[in-house]
Amino acid sequence: MKRFLFIALVGAVMVSCKSNSGIVTSKSEAKRKGMYSKVSSTQSTNTMEAVTFKKPAVKPVGTIENTTSEIILSENNAKANTTASVFTVDVINEAKNYLGVRYKFAGTTRSGMDCSGLVTTVFKEFDFSLPRSSRDMAKVGTVVTKKNIAPGDLVFFKTNGRSVINHVGIVVDVIGDEFKFIHSSTSRGVIISSNTEPYYKKSFAQANRVF
Template sequence: MDYLGVRYRGGGTTREGMDCSGLVTAVFSSFDMELPRSSNDMAKVGEKLEFKDIKRGDLVFFKTNGRRVINHVGLVVEVVEDEIKFIHSSTSSGVIISSTKEPYYERSFVQANRVVN
């Protein structure tokens, strides 16, 4: 949550600006954990989850803008019944919290992974 409001910067991993996978990389690095740099490669790490099993700290993956491969990642911050709230870096707003109930993310959701037990 310390990164809320940081502006978007493609390839960025610092408070000066970050993209979605840069945000996840920065958070995990602060706990001395390494993940692949791209969202598509991150999606290959850890255990894939059923939607009902998603918890805070899990990663959520999306195929946005009609892409055929995973190109967006967020970090789950809250689960309320069938709604997942996640922090991510969007190109338009920088680091924000969004919901899988928003039509854009509901449509583009692909999977969730647990990389930390």
């Protein structure tokens, strides 16, 4: 009887943790939660808006050309619907392909990557060069206010009580005052987190628009 009660209690705790977690740790989980942008031509769009964009041949801003790629944008994300460019969409899709990759200091490959390694690797795929460190990356582009953050922006943090920027992520969604960003965390690898989480709410430093 005691063993049965123990198993039931453990099961209840596991279910509770799973249902309350806002962190996305894998591509399959992102797809289940409707956060993954790539969709098939047969996927239902009853609650999402399907949009066809063109993939850039020359990726940096101002030189976008046309090859088809598909994404979906959530209806409650008006900011994303109005500001998402072709390049933004492709950058976010590329970043989400790395969900679940483990953390590795100075890593830049699927065998492991750190936060700035993820960002530079994603942008390099589109021939867009960024500095290797998050601190130097924060000097690129234009600083935007928190209320104007949009998908594709880089967000920077001063974590673990640091006085200088030491962490970076890419914004993938904005809903009201909340923004979700993909990054490589030291404890869980490449995941999607929210600025509403106390740790990131406290350590947020700035946001930059680099394209």
